[in-house]
Amino acid sequence: MFSNSTKYAIKAVLYLAVHSSEEQKIMIKDIAEPINVPKHYIAKILQALSKKDIISSTKGPKGGFYLTSDQLQTKVMQIIETVDGEERLNSCLLSLEKCNSDNPCSLHHLVFDEKNKINERLKMTILKDLRQHIMRGESILPL
Amino acid sequence: MFSNSTKYAIKAVLYLAVHSSEEQKIMIKDIAEPINVPKHYIAKILQALSKKDIISSTKGPKGGFYLTSDQLQTKVMQIIETVDGEERLNSCLLSLEKCNSDNPCSLHHLVFDEKNKINERLKMTILKDLRQHIMRGESILPL
DNA sequence: AGTAAAATATGATAAAAATCACATTTAAGA
DNA sequence: TCTTAAATGTGATTTTTATCATATTTTACT
Numbered sequence: 025m026f027s028n029s030t031k032y033a034i035k036a037v038l039y040l041a042v043h044s045s046e047e048q049k050i051m052i053k054d055i056a057e058p059i060n061v062p063k064h065y066i067a068k069i070l071q072a073l074s075k076k077d078i079i080s081s082t083k084g085p086k087g088g089f090y091l092t093s094d095q096l097q098t099k100v101m102q103i104i105e106t107v108d109g110e111e112r113l114n115s116c117l118l119s120l121e122k123c124n125s126d127n128p129c130s131l132h133h134l135v136f137d138e139k140n141k142i143n144e145r146l147k148m149t150i151l152k153d154l155r156q157h158i159m160r161g162e163s164i165l166p167l
Numbered sequence: 168m169f170s171n172s173t174k175y176a177i178k179a180v181l182y183l184a185v186h187s188s189e190e191q192k193i194m195i196k197d198i199a200e201p202i203n204v205p206k207h208y209i210a211k212i213l214q215a216l217s218k219k220d221i222i223s224s225t226k227g228p229k230g231g232f233y234l235t236s237d238q239l240q241t242k243v244m245q246i247i248e249t250v251d252g253e254e255r256l257n258s259c260l261l262s263l264e265k266c267n268s269d270n271p272c273s274l275h276h277l278v279f280d281e282k283n284k285i286n287e288r289l290k291m292t293i294l295k296d297l298r299q300h301i302m303r304g305e306s307i308l309p310l
Numbered sequence: 311a312g313t314a315a316a317a318t319a320t321g322a323t324a325a326a327a328a329t330c331a332c333a334t335t336t337a338a339g340a
Numbered sequence: 341t342c343t344t345a346a347a348t349g350t351g352a353t354t355t356t357t358a359t360c361a362t363a364t365t366t367t368a369c370t
Contacts (some may be wrong), residue, residue: 025168027358028262031260031262038273051317063360067318068359071317081318084314084317085316086316086369087315087366088316123309129307130297130300130307142281163273163275164266164270164271164273172328192346207330208328214347217347226336226337227335227337227338227346227347228337228345229337229338231346232347
């Protein structure tokens with residue numbers, strides 16, 4: 025459903041959501057290890073996310089990555105779209121350009137309602153929600 | 168969600184479900200073109216499906232690919248699993264091995280019910296159903 | 311100012327997925 | 341039985357994705 029890059033991005037951002045703050049920056053190597061992602065690969069992804077202002081960073085000693093309270097408002101969907109591009113989740117199961125509810129492909133009706141529901145949730149769920157969920161012990165931080 | 172190979176496989180098999188029969192075999196090139204898939208690529212996929220007995224084939228002049236009436240009973244899920252392997256649809260969104268409903272990852276609850284519902288449908292829908300749907304004009308054959 | 315510790319930029323390599331090519335096998339029909 | 345038309349088997353090439361490496365820039369601290 026998602027590319028590895030997106031999965032890694034979500035894991036990293038969730039890690040930051042739980043463990044970082046403006047006063048508590050985290051270095052690449054201290055993110056890569058607990059979320060179980062190759063260091064160089066996650067570095068590239070974090071840089072891209074930083075450029076898009078989904079996460080924050082500072083260089084130099086005592087530097088690292090972190091989330092501001094504004095950035096805790098980021099929707100999960102925004103991360104997915106930033107890394108994988110907008111189409112991936114919106115495209116037809118069979119990748120038919122012309123497929124839509126008026127002119128549905130043969131699998132359309134099997135998934136349409138559910139896919140919509142999932143997309144809606146990804147659009148309305150923000151990092152703060154997931155963080156709360158984790159801190160309440162209702163879900164686990166990924167590794 | 169699916170690999171290109173699986174999308175192509177489904178398109179090809181649907182094409183056969185609508186246009187072929189034991190008396191009406193179809194050559195690779197006459198499948199590849201209408202479903203808009205590279206000829207050599209779909210050839211390889213059709214061979215694999217044939218070996219797994221999801222479709223039938225005969226060599227030589229007047230040969231080609233076709234479905235028997237038994238093969239019209241094939242579930243959509245079987246095609247997906249044959250091409251992409253079993254895990255793809257069952258794995259966690261973040262590909263965490265340990266993720267399950269007792270120990271859910273942070274995205275689990277956003278998609279679990281819907282993903283299950285979709286999987287159920289893919290498991291119970293057979294080619295004959297989709298063929299009927301198409302022939303009634305309720306969905307389109309892909310291209 | 312100088313040094314060291316961090317991210318950043320850029321590009322190289324490896325692995326996987328998609329695509330292409332062709333020689334081999336099988337079966338129909340003359 | 342010969343020729344031809346089809347699938348089959350095998351592998352090569354290309355493209356995309358994932359991963360690794362390293363030189364550069366920035367910033368804190370001495």
